[in-house]
Amino acid sequence: MRFTVERRLRQPRWLTFAVPVGSLVFAFLVAALVLLATGHDPASSYRQLFDAAFLSKGSLDQTLIAATPLAFTGLAAAAAFRMRIFNIGAEGQLYMGAITGAAAGLYLGGRGGPSAFVIAAMVVMGCLGGAVWAAIPGVFRAFFGASEILTSLMLNYVAAQILTYLIFESESYWRQTKGFNATVFPTGKPLPPSALWPGLSVHAQGGITLPLGAGFALLTAVVLWVLYRRTRFGFEVQVLGDSLGAARYAGVRTRRKVLAVMAISGAIAGLGGVSQVGDFAHAVDGDPNGLQKQAYGYSGIVVAALGRYNPFAVVVIAFLIGGLDNAGNTLQGASFPSGLVGVIQGIILFCALGGELLVRHRVRLVRRAGTPAVAAAPETAP
Amino acid sequence: MNNSLLIVLIASGVAYGTPLLFAALGELLAERSGVLNLGVEGMMLVGAVMGFWTVQRVHAGAAVTLILAVAVAAFAGAAVALIHAFLVITLRASQIVSGLAVTIFAGAAGLSSYLGNDLNLADVPANQTFHAFFPGTMQNWPIVGPIVFGQTPLVYASWLCVVAVAYYLARTRPGLNVRAVGEAPGAADAMGINVVAYRYLHTLAGGAFAGIGGATFTLAITPQWVSGITGGAGWIAIALVIFAFWRPELCLIGAYFFGALQALAPELQARNISLGPTELWTNSIPYAATVVVLVVVSSRSGRRRLGAPAALGVPYVREE
Numbered sequence: 001m002r003f004t005v006e007r008r009l010r011q012p013r014w015l016t017f018a019v020p021v022g023s024l025v026f027a028f029l030v031a032a033l034v035l036l037a038t039g040h041d042p043a044s045s046y047r048q049l050f051d052a053a054f055l056s057k058g059s060l061d062q063t064l065i066a067a068t069p070l071a072f073t074g075l076a077a078a079a080a081f082r083m084r085i086f087n088i089g090a091e092g093q094l095y096m097g098a099i100t101g102a103a104a105g106l107y108l109g110g111r112g113g114p115s116a117f118v119i120a121a122m123v124v125m126g127c128l129g130g131a132v133w134a135a136i137p138g139v140f141r142a143f144f145g146a147s148e149i150l151t152s153l154m155l156n157y158v159a160a161q162i163l164t165y166l167i168f169e170s171e172s173y174w175r176q177t178k179g180f181n182a183t184v185f186p187t188g189k190p191l192p193p194s195a196l197w198p199g200l201s202v203h204a205q206g207g208i209t210l211p212l213g214a215g216f217a218l219l220t221a222v223v224l225w226v227l228y229r230r231t232r233f234g235f236e237v238q239v240l241g242d243s244l245g246a247a248r249y250a251g252v253r254t255r256r257k258v259l260a261v262m263a264i265s266g267a268i269a270g271l272g273g274v275s276q277v278g279d280f281a282h283a284v285d286g287d288p289n290g291l292q293k294q295a296y297g298y299s300g301i302v303v304a305a306l307g308r309y310n311p312f313a314v315v316v317i318a319f320l321i322g323g324l325d326n327a328g329n330t331l332q333g334a335s336f337p338s339g340l341v342g343v344i345q346g347i348i349l350f351c352a353l354g355g356e357l358l359v360r361h362r363v364r365l366v367r368r369a370g371t372p373a374v375a376a377a378p379e380t381a382p
Numbered sequence: 383m384n385n386s387l388l389i390v391l392i393a394s395g396v397a398y399g400t401p402l403l404f405a406a407l408g409e410l411l412a413e414r415s416g417v418l419n420l421g422v423e424g425m426m427l428v429g430a431v432m433g434f435w436t437v438q439r440v441h442a443g444a445a446v447t448l449i450l451a452v453a454v455a456a457f458a459g460a461a462v463a464l465i466h467a468f469l470v471i472t473l474r475a476s477q478i479v480s481g482l483a484v485t486i487f488a489g490a491a492g493l494s495s496y497l498g499n500d501l502n503l504a505d506v507p508a509n510q511t512f513h514a515f516f517p518g519t520m521q522n523w524p525i526v527g528p529i530v531f532g533q534t535p536l537v538y539a540s541w542l543c544v545v546a547v548a549y550y551l552a553r554t555r556p557g558l559n560v561r562a563v564g565e566a567p568g569a570a571d572a573m574g575i576n577v578v579a580y581r582y583l584h585t586l587a588g589g590a591f592a593g594i595g596g597a598t599f600t601l602a603i604t605p606q607w608v609s610g611i612t613g614g615a616g617w618i619a620i621a622l623v624i625f626a627f628w629r630p631e632l633c634l635i636g637a638y639f640f641g642a643l644q645a646l647a648p649e650l651q652a653r654n655i656s657l658g659p660t661e662l663w664t665n666s667i668p669y670a671a672t673v674v675v676l677v678v679v680s681s682r683s684g685r686r687r688l689g690a691p692a693a694l695g696v697p698y699v700r701e702e
Binding site: 038086088137140144145146147149150151153154155157158161162164165169170293298299301302305328337338339340341342343345346347349350353354356357 | 418420465469473474475476478479480482483484485486487488489490491492493494495496497498499500609614617620621624659661662665666668669670672673676677679680681690695
C-alpha cells in the first residue's frame with residue numbers, strides 16, 4: 001500500500017473554496033498544539049487574539065491600518081504571480097512609492113494647491129516610483145533573461161538602504177531638519193495638511209475611520225480583475241504565463257508584456273507606499289525598525305498566495321492577516337507569547353500551500369506500485 | 383601594523399563573514415540539488431536561539447557544551463528546513479512562497495522570537511562562548527596574527543566545510559549525482575538516482591548549515607540572544623550563493639568580502655575618514671553586485687559556464 005498523487009484533469013469548483021477554509025481550520029488546530037506543548041491555553045489565547053483583532057473598541061481601526069498596505073502588496077504580488085512573473089520586490093517598490101509620493105506631497109502641498117490635486121499627484125508619483133523600481137528587474141528579465149525572482153529580491157535591500165539614507169544619513173528633502181525633535185532623533189518631514197489623505201468615518205464600534213488607501217485598494221482589485229479577465233492585454237499575458245513559446249508564436253510581444261506586468265505590479269506596491277505616507281505615517285519613515293520591520297512586501301506575497309491570486313480574495317485575506325498582525329502588536333507583552341502571531345501565520349501558510357496540492361491533484365491509496373485501487377476513469381467525465 | 387585599516391578590515395571580514403559562509407554553503411547545497419530555499423533567515427534565527435538555549439541549559443565542560451550547542455543549532459535548522467522540503471518536494475508547492483513562509487514562520491516575528499521569549503533567553507549574557515583558538519602571542523604576529531590566528535574555532539570549522547563541500551561536489555559520486563539532480567532531474571532519475579531523496583537530504587543539510595550560521599552570532603560574534611539577531615544575514619547569504627556562481631570556494635571569498643563591507647562603515651567612522659554616504663554604499667554593494675552577477679550569468683555564454691543549476695526552482699514530477 002502506498003499513496004500516489006495524480007494531476008486532476010478538472011478542478012472541481014467547490015474545492016477552490018473548501019481547501020483554503022479547511023487549511024485555515026487545520027492551521028489553527030496545529031497552532032493550538034504548539035500552544036499546548038509550550039504550556040499556554042489555546043482557547044484563551046485565541047479569544048484574546050480575536051478580540052484584539054476585530055471586536056474590542058478601536059481594534060478595527062488598527063486592523064485597517066495593518067491591512068491596507070497588505071492589500072496593496074498582496075495585489076501587487078497577485079498581479080505578477082498570476083502570470084508566473086515572480087516579482088518579490090514589492091517591499092522595495094513600496095519604499096520607492098513612499099519616497100516619490102511623499103516628494104509630491106511635500107512639494108505641492110507646501111505650495112498650497114487644493115487637496116484633491118495634491119493627493120492625485122501623490123498617487124501618480126507613488127505609482128510611478130514603484131513602477132520604475134520594478135522595471136529594473138523587468139528589463140533584466142525581458143532583455144537579459146535574468147531571473148526576476150532574485151534581482152527583485154536584491155533590489156529590496158538597495159531600496160531599504162536608500163530609504164534609511166534619506167532620513168538618517170543625509171539632510172535630504174524628506175528629512176525634518178528644523179525644530180528641537182529633529183536634533184534628538186532623525187524623522188521624516190511631516191506632510192502639509194493638504195497632502196494628508198482623508199478618511200471616511202463610519203458609525204460603528206465607537207467610530208471607525210476607513211482610510212482613503214483602503215478605498216484605493218478595493219478599486220485596484222476591481223481594475224485588476226477587469227484588466228486580466230476582460231481585456232486583450234490580460235488574455236495575452238495569461239497565455240504568456242502558461243506558455244512562453246505559444247505566446248511568441250501567436251505574435252505576443254513577450255518582452256513588452258513582461259515589462260508591463262512588472263510595472264503594473266510595482267505601481268500597485270508603490271501606491272501602497274504612498275498610502276502608507278498619506279494615510280498613516282504622514283512622513284517618510286526611514287527607521288530600519290519602523291516601516292522596514294513590517295515587511296509588508298513579503299507578507300503581501302503570502303497574502304496573494306492564500307488568496308490564490310484572485311484580487312478580491314486577496315483583499316479579504318489581507319484584512320484577516322492584518323487583523324492577526326494588529327492583534328500581535330497590541331497583545332505583545334507579559335500574558336501573550338510574542339512571536340505567536342508569526343507562528344500562526346506561518347502554519348496557515350504551510351497548510352494552505354499543502355492544501356493547494358489537493359486542489360490540483362488527487363491523492364489516492366494504491367495497493368501495489370502501478371495498480372490503482374480505484375479505477376481512474378471518472379476523472380475524465382465532462 | 384596590525385591596526386592598519388586593511389588588516390582590521392580583513393580580520394573582521396573573516397569574523398563577520400563566517401555566518402554568511404556557513405549559511406551560503408548550505409543554501410548552495412540545496413540549490414545545487416534544485417531546491418531554492420528563501421527561508422535562510424528563518425532557519426538561521428532558529429539555529430541561533432536553540433544554540434544559545436543549549437549553552438544556557440547544559441552544564442558541562444566548555445568544549446562539550448559548545449559542540450553540543452552547534453549540533454543542536456544544526457538540528458534545529460534542519461528541522462525547519464524539513465517543512466520547506468516536505469512542501470516543495472513532496473507536495474510540489476511554490477518554492478518561493480514556501481521559502482518566504484518559512485521566514486515568516488521562523489523569523490524575527492515568529493518561532494525564534496517565541497522560543498526566545500518562552501525559554502527566557504533575552505537580556506542574559508551567554509554562559510559559554512567561542513574564544514580565539516590560538517594563544518595571544520600568536521595573535522600578535524604581524525598580518526597573519528589577527529587574520530588567521532585571531533579567529534574562533536567556528537572560523538576554522540567553516541574552512542574545513544568549504545573544502546569538504548568543494549571536494550564532495552567535484553570529486554565524489556554522490557556529489558556528482560547532486561549536480562545531476564539539480565541540472566537534469568529527469569536524466570538523473572533515468573540513471574537510477576533517487577531524485578526525491580537527494581533533494582530532501584540536501585535541503586536538510588542546507589538547513590543545518592544555516593542553523594550553524596545563526597549560532598555563530600549567538601555563540602561567537604554577539605554572544606547573547608536578541609530577537610532578529612541575524613539582521614538580514616540570511617538574505618545576504620542567498621545573494622552570496624549567486625555572487626559566488628554556485629561554487630563553494632568562491633563563497634569563501636565572497637563571504638569575507640561582504641563581511642568586510644559590513645565592518646567598513648563603523649571602522650571608517652572610528653578613524654574619522656569620510657567616503658561619502660558610507661553606510662548607503664557599503665550596505666548596498668552586496669545586493670547591487672549580486673544583481674550585476676545575475677545579469678552576467680544569465681547571458682547565453684555565461685549561463686553555460688557559470689550559471690545556476692538548470693532545474694533550480696522546478697519541482698520534479700516523474701510522470702508528467
